[in-house]
Amino acid sequence: MSADALHFPRPVRTFPRLMDRGWTMTTTNRRDLTPVLDRVDRTLDGSLERLFEFLRIPSISAQPAHAADCRRAADWLCAELKAIGLDASVRETPGHPMVVAHDRVAAGDAAGDGRDVPHVLFYGHYDVQPVDPLDLWHSDPFAPQLIRDADGARIVARGASDDKGQVMTFVEALRALRAEQGRLPLRVSMVIEGEEESGGANLLPFLEANREELRADVALICDTGMLEGGVPAITTALRGMVGEDVTIHCADRDLHSGLYGNAARNPLELLCGILASVRDPRTGRVVLPGFYDGVRDPSPEVRAQWRAIAPSDADVLGPVGLSVPAGELGYTAVEQTWCRPTFEINGMTGGYAGDGFKTVLPARASAKVSFRLVSGQDPAPIRDAFRAHVRAMLPPDCTATFESHGGSRASVVPEDGPALRAALLALGAEWGRPAVTIGSGGSIPVVSEVRQALGMDSLLIGFAREDDRIHSPNEKYDLVSFHRGIRSWVRVLDALAHDGAPDGTRDMAGAA
Template sequence: MSLHTALSAVDTGLDASLKRLFDLLRIPSISTQAAHAPDCRAAANWLVDTLHDMGFTASTRETPGHPMVVAHAKGPHGSPHVLFYGHYDVQPVDPLTLWHSAPFEPVLVDGPTGEKEITARGAADDKGQVMTFIEACRALKQADGTLPLSVTLLIEGEEESGGINLLPFLEANTEELKADVALICDTGMLGRGLPAITTMLRGMVGEEVIITAANRDLHSGMYGNAARNPIQVLCDIVADLRDGATGRVTLPGFYDGVPDIDPQTRALWGKIGPSDAQSLGPVGLSLAAGEQGYTALEQTWCRPSCEINGISGGYEENGFKTVLPAKAMAKVSFRLVGTQDPEAIRAAFRAHVQARLPADCTADFVAHGGSRASLVPTTMPFLPPALKALEAEWQQPAAVIGCGGSIPVVTEIQQALGMDSLLIGFGLDDDRVHSPNEKYDLSCFHKGTRSWVRVLYALAGKNPD
């Protein structure tokens, strides 16, 4: 098999690849909205038809929600077997008025950096990324009629709506889906032209707390100062979650299982990563405001966090109303690293709230998921060849990086299938994922496809050069 023949097939077939991507982007597969359930099924069927035409054994698999897409192609006898994961569902498009073009009518436009950009909902998250892998498989098959290794694709339709059916599906189909390594594309690069493999993902605990005092809203003139105000109680409680001087979370045992950054990794990140001003500048900020002693990059990649994601109570409409509310609510999330236990963090948070509740107040809690952090061991045998393959394509050393977000599928694949994952994506920080005018650079789509050709070739044990 000629690597260069496959790379040439990517280049000459770029226009056709782009057309296929646009066809998929036109399907409004919004998984969170019931009205778009037929569109989610249409996207799944489109993928099955596309993969079948490429020679994969492909089918949709029913779940209690939207269907899964599963496809298989065998490589040479004795070659490694990879499981590729992605998702075909997308986020809602609201507010529609902020889009410069129709969200499901993809367009190729000139971006502010001079790069051509594919603009559409799902361009980067995750249809564009999924199609880089599929188009790489197409080019490899065109070059030699087969793939250099065995490939299974699992493409789900509920990632943007919680993915509650994924783990049961993995557990019910373990024998079919088990492979040597999982490949996940739902991540990005270190920066424009700087390839990376994400090996550290934070876990998460989501908690909602509702503080109730009086049995109804009260007139603040008649009851103010005499009756408990649940907003005040709630503000006092959540303010105590962090130490104001150090930025550290105050929950007992919160830092159990949190490893410190080794000096070599810290020095490398200092060289390749953005400064605090570069990280925060695009959103109008300049200073790292969290845990003292750590850069903004370190705080998001490898340190745990506690954030108040929403708080409400009382009168919130236009105008003014002198009300003393009966209830107040806050939504709090914890990002976890190392071996932090999600349920221990949840229990510590609830104990923190209960210990600070004054008389005449009660607290109710709603759990919003929990997952452990994941770490790809640097000793994983598939990591070095994948890094070399990316370096060969981008002509830049590929970095091993962390990610501040949480991707539960990594933990679920490890839990259900006993497999480690390589997270290789080609998105950029300015792709406006989940926002109006989502985009994916044409160069990321093109070179991302070429990168997967090299990575699959390298994972098969062949020289990526």
Template sequence: MTTTSHTSALDAVLSHIDTTLDASVERLFSLLRIPSISTQPSHAADCREAAEWLQADMASMGLTADIREVRWAAPGHPMVVAHDTTQAGKPHVLFYGHYDVQPTDPENLWKAPPFEPRLVEEPSGRKVIVARGASDDKGQVMTFLEACRAWKTVHGSIPVQVSVLLEGEEECGGSNLLPFLQENAAELKADVALVCDTSMADRQTPGITTSLRGMMAEEIIIECASHDLHSGIYGNAAANPIALLCQILASLRDADGRVTLPGFYDGIQDPSPETRAQWKTLFPDDAALLEEAGLSVAAGEKDYTAIEQTWCRPSCEINGISGGYEGEGFKTVLPAKAMAKVSFRLVPGQEPDKIRETFRAHVNAALPADAKVTFTAHGGSPGFEVSRDSRFLAPTLKALTDEWGIPAATIGCGGSIPVAGEVRDALGLDALMVGFAQSDDRIHSPNEQYGLDSFHKGVRSWARIIASLADAG
């Protein structure tokens, strides 16, 4: 099709999406009723049921869809793989999502059963879909599948080549994903990956998440005396592991919020002035990000705003600390050991193994003669950034802008989405992360929700993106 014919074809698809929205929502509700909690063995059959539901749904619209078993690590919930590659010569997209969901605890905080989806009208008049998985990630997955369905129904084909990979273990570690990608690289190879497991910057502004922070985490245990000591008899003379641990942790940042590890900032770059200006428009002050958490002042590096500190700067955070007597009342004891969990969010240019080595050296250098330390590593992944030279970035931004009527933004994400790095490592693909979730969707919490507007405009957005990518060369 020419660009002009794609425009005409797209209008018919968008009209079909609008007139069949109720049927699309009902299909989503059918998927949401399946309690596919991947981390709980009692729901293994439910995870398989969700996979089979998705396989049947994609097959019903003409895709070649299969259930694929995984074998590398427990729990082993299957992958769902589907293809529609009839448009030879057109760009080939690989869409990734996951059908598993988080546990529902505490269930007493849900206003209705978590796997009985319902449409609720908020005081503002906005309608939201409430159920576990509504936003993360079943609702987001179905926005893409419904866009494909609309193209197939109206025109008999999708104007790009499509492959779909749906995982069942994202919420419990996803250990099987990378080896699955590696073993099936020839089949899953495409021109670009599309990931719909992210959020919008605000209710009105669509965006593509083009950068993610990686992570390196360590658990450290400092031990001094051979057993807990009476603080009156030994206090002041015996080394206190809690005090040592606190001193070491406090030394990881300076007064300006910068991490003090040697070479920590080597190799990283600031975003462009244009990107920083765009983010400033979205988050005019620090409270715009922090107010929801009951805060107002950014606590990190002094020369960066709160959103920059989370989207494009590395961090060092203390996630847990314990030692000594922690029960009710008081006990005058010098503990024999103390523990802390420390994580570093990393940006492109930083190497997790190098940061780990430098952190351990920093801790060892601070220990006196009577203290020893044990380290336990808890994973390490580098930061991720989409190439600005990707020929798929500009047409995707334009499609989002056309749908929402507001210039689409390129945004960051302070968290980690391992699949973005894994499809790059295994398949050599950039991942465009386009999501329609909102900050108040309560993902992983009771009463998870997904706006009906997020779902509807998400389907329309993917329909536009598909048309736009078809002309990307």
């Protein structure tokens, strides 16, 4: 996940699939959720113990050495879902396995009241990012800790926020609902993947191959965050991404720089120059042919709204110790994050980088690069254009190889309709403030893949904070995010089941 970008409020729009089924807003037939919410509070220690068990499994999908750990995480989660009464199984893929679970019999079915009980598909992932650089962690990344200080209580571990803590908010909500009410208020299916952090190449084929089994009315995706200050939010816009490894090959072995320097090509120097040339140094624009085809600027009205949210670039960059935007001229930092595509160099390797000094001329040099895409851009031609740009700049005797790390289009989730409104109201009731719809500069390919494979819209509901250090050392998840995230899902599932929201919160939706 990449939920560490800033977000912006967006106006509310539709869920055609649910509208076609005739869903309407109503506040009738409400259940008293107090017993379920009390159970969540009363059993929080047990919920934390289970989360800590999950976090102790080093399920790093990008590293082959942790393949067995990824399977162990899938098995652990499957066992937990079976323990709360779901029909759960671990499904094989060419990569790491998927966890699939169903509870298709809802309370409304048994009531015999004739209601068309909704069916939701929950998505999350059990894999985590690598922990490097390990020396910057204050504790073992797979020995979770609950740290309490003047800033509150937080769970520290790799995967605490992205995405194990978020997945477990949903699992624990199901546990509380089944324990207190006997059945869930609506039909629930789940698919939890193990390769989100390493490209997710097998998710779309899996969804397509199991289309009839997994199709539901709406997807619930818990891989996003809240606004600053703990304002609950549903994310409705995400950027797409192209991920790519490029390696430049020169000599057939590493060389002594004193004997071959100047005479032999240095692939590190060559790679630095090629990557630097992808952006125009004067304007900050990406120079690849066709890169900006289909990209449109937001309206003057929207840009004015964004300036009101972030009046200065320092508002966006100040929290990370910066103040001057580095992207395209003519765009503010918030616009560069929310509505402009990017090119980023994520890491480079080559030669000797260990302790001491070694005067080596490397035989090859590699870089990991990514492009964040906005609406209107197609990942495939952008990947092709980047590879063509690299090859065109290669001198004689040098070659380039490439490895794809996935690609996805930007996603704009439809925003009006009763399901979204019900979820916003439920979140507002739990957090005591209006819930809003937001956008993100990050990328979650599953949104477009669920739309492509299953024809479903998605609600992206998450409880991460912008200081959760996702993908970084000392990743954390606030205890309040975990606790109230569980409570939030109890309310959201109940609200979706009854096509409405808790009484007394309708004014909050108007404010949002």
